[in-house]
Amino acid sequence: MAVHESWIGKSLPRVEDRALIQGQGQYVSDIRFDGQWVMALVRSPHAHARITRIDTEAAAALEGVHAVITAKDMEALRRGLPDSTPIAPPALAYDEVFYVGEPVAAVLADSRYLAEDGADLVQVHYEALPVLTSAEQAAKDEVVLHPSVGSNIFDAFHMTSGDGRDALQQADHVIRATLQMGRVSPQPMEPRAIAASYNPADGTLLVYHATQSVHRAQERIAQITGLDKEKVRVIAPEVGGGFGVKNGSYPEEALVTYLAKHFKRPIKWAGDRFEEFLSTSQEREQTHHVELGVKQDGTIIALVDTYYQDNGAYPGGGAMVSRNTARNLPGPYRIPHMHIEGYTVFTNKVAQRPYRGAGRPQGHYIIERMLDRAADELGLDRVDIRTRNLIRPDEFPHRTGTDSVYDSGDYPAAFAELLSLIDVPAFRRRQREARQQGIRLGLGLSNSVEISAGFGFEGVRLTLMDDGRVMLATGATGQGQGHRTALAQIAADALHVSIDRIMVVEGDTARIDKGIGTFGSRTIIMAGNAATMASEGFVEKAKNMAAQLLEAAVDDVVFSDGRFSVQGVPSVSLDWRALAERMAEAGEDPLTHEDAFSSGTPTYGFGSHAAIVRVDENTGETRIERYVIIHDTGKVVNPLLANGQVIGGTVQGLGSALYEEMIFNEDGQPLTTSFLDYRLPGAAESPDIEIHHRDYPAPGNPAGYKGVGEAGIIPSQAIILSAVEDAFSDRRLKLDFAPVTPTRLFQALTRGETE
């Protein structure tokens, strides 16, 4: 067998980078249709109010403004958006607004400037209604936001394993705490955007969409516009980050596509940063009332958790986040008995929907913080309590009690390796010495499992191009992850060609009929396996074609080192280019093959993180001195890109640990609506992150791939709170809220939250 170069496993820089770095990437905001109208929206300034009247005349009269649309004008825009139960928001608010930023009227004009001038002139009269800004208050149903749902609690579930709550009686100690996570706004670098152009001649609608799933968008848009799905083409051009919030329906998607068809005019909406803060989904906001039952030696007996998720005004995708929180509560620890109650509650804020992690960080936050609390209360070491409860490799397959079956890896070995890298005894000495000089150092430790994929399918279509290159099309639309590099590496290996012979096309419904999209760390698992499967079928079809062209029996055709030859006659062979040329000469249709990978089995990557922080007691500032990760990504396609995912996720988690929080006042007004006030961590705030791999191929899929996109963000919020507490272990500091901003830490230290 001939040897060809293996592209899988190489740390290749992204093939995408050159164009993006040179500013040649085409994003939705770079799309300009001839004669397009630009949309700006009149958004609600109230968190909850009745609309009593809307005056649009002045706006409509403005030169350059073509139309001002309210829900009164078009029945279709009053209907609920697709894919939202038990209630769906309308494209435009009809008689009531439920959050600040909810669209009330759409202004179509020649430019965004004029559209905003028009929006300024629309006068909406409101009658204020009572505002709900706390989930636990809203859960009392004193005011019910959506009477058709009957309650503000629109998703409630109970989950019990083992003896449930009763098992607390078997524990020597029950540790109780109320733990909270603040609301975060994911803020991809490119705000949401969509542009659509309708061709009345053939009844087709072309949509450029900053979305994570072109095929799901295609289905929704067909529903909204009443067009057949086949008449709607959705293309995701370059997309500048998604993190989950560019997945699923939004009012702007319905408005742009419906109005483009209605007016037979291309329409574009490119959201700005302010709109991204007001109207794009947010996440993380939960309050947990937790009880952890432990034995004297720290062995976990039972976890009982009742939590409330402040979901905002509509479902969004929040119930999935809440349920995934439950699934992640055990983390990598053995918990024989559990009772979990989760309540997802409407309030007057923008809706929650899955954001990178989507319940994984929340669940891990709870168990990790409770282990710290238990260790502190029992006088045990925070290291020892983790080691004692980590699931061992001989316990696989391990049923968590929350619908997961962990299958691979060695959690205790990874944790032990982490501890030795950190050299915990040496750190403790340094910590003591530093404390004597008034310098506070703290160590945070955390273990995590990343549950990825486990549902649906993803397809890959391969097509032989005239020049012998192969086009790989997939519906797994990327948002900057580097799919065009990683999927090309996989296909290059299977087709025995150099990576530059593969052209990956993501996110175009015209290139592949079916697809699901990129979210939940699924693309390499799903589209990666599909690429290998499609390549196998593609090679078989190519062999048939080669047999025909070489006038040989198919069984005699050998594919080796990128060439098709007849067994015993190695001098006569065709490579992909020759095959393409000969096919073209013979008048054959281009060779193409599509296959899909389906799997109901999730992958279970894992990791152990350690952070050393230095805290300034006088200012409340926390600086991260060192951050070390032991990481399992299964079979790795491109270590550079995989590590990029881990680092990016970790830093986003650090943001939610130290800086990022959407603050709303009692009237439901968001106060942190610019990058001045909503603080994302920048380069100066990001530590150097050391990553050490311990990769265990996933047993649940042929290639052994595991998810990696959410790995970093899962533990990196909890770990910082843990480390900051450790810096004040002599004062028994307890932190119950993330992020721990300087002012929050100051309050915790001065308000007697220490003993």
Added chain:
Amino acid sequence: MKPPVFEYVRPASLAEALDALASSEDAKVLAGGQSLIPMMNMRLARPGLLVDINHIPELTEIHDNGDTLHLGALVRHYQLETDARIKAAFPLIPEAERLIGHPAIRTRGTIGGSLSHADPAAELPVLAMLGEWNMTVHSRDGGARTIPAEEFFMSYLMTTMGPDELLTRITVPKQLAGASHIREFAVRSGDFALAIAAAMVSLNGDGSIATVRFALGGVGDVPWRNRELESSFVGTMGSDALWRDIGRQAALAIDPVDDMHASAAHRRQLAETLLTESLHRAAEMARERSGR
């Protein structure tokens, strides 16, 4: 985030600029645009007329006047950060500049813009108070007048300049004796500070205080300074205990408010911490400089 309609003029001389300012009820001066342009894009500022002063050469001048340095209103942050004349005259300026925003902001932003914008959490207004800078302002009808720093800042984002007046020149008295230092606490690199403390100390031969000045930012509606409190320490022996005492007394004298970024108590503690450190470091440098 697009501004509403506005008129725009780009005068080539001071006289033209003053005419333009006098011609409109709601004119605004465009210098570096680092605050005004975002505010216009958010439609929080809606000037009817924008007077772009970036093409008036005399506003860019830096002039050494012996005891003082004259800085034109258009001198940009990066010049304040790097110009040797400025560093020699008032070393605290380049020190403070490193705390201001990011390089892109410092490339565009101007000294006149920062002072006229009068953000109490900005660095230059604190230095203006500490260094007793004088602001020269011009108007078409009123001619020129000079406003000392302590009369210049009125409240949050408000100065005592009239709507038709243009800040043209900042007169910075040279720091002749002692040493100075500035400290601030910002949540992230480049953020507006939660609190700023600047101090200037000169010592007598015996180590007692000859003069001491200190100013705070971010703790009220204008930069804070209290000369009476300062003079009460003259003649006292400089020591760590004294710096702590001054920090404490200043923290008690200010009246910060709670906002979403920091509680009043936190700001008070920051002011105390930063001022103590600032005085300590300034005194240390003053001692080094005089060879003691």
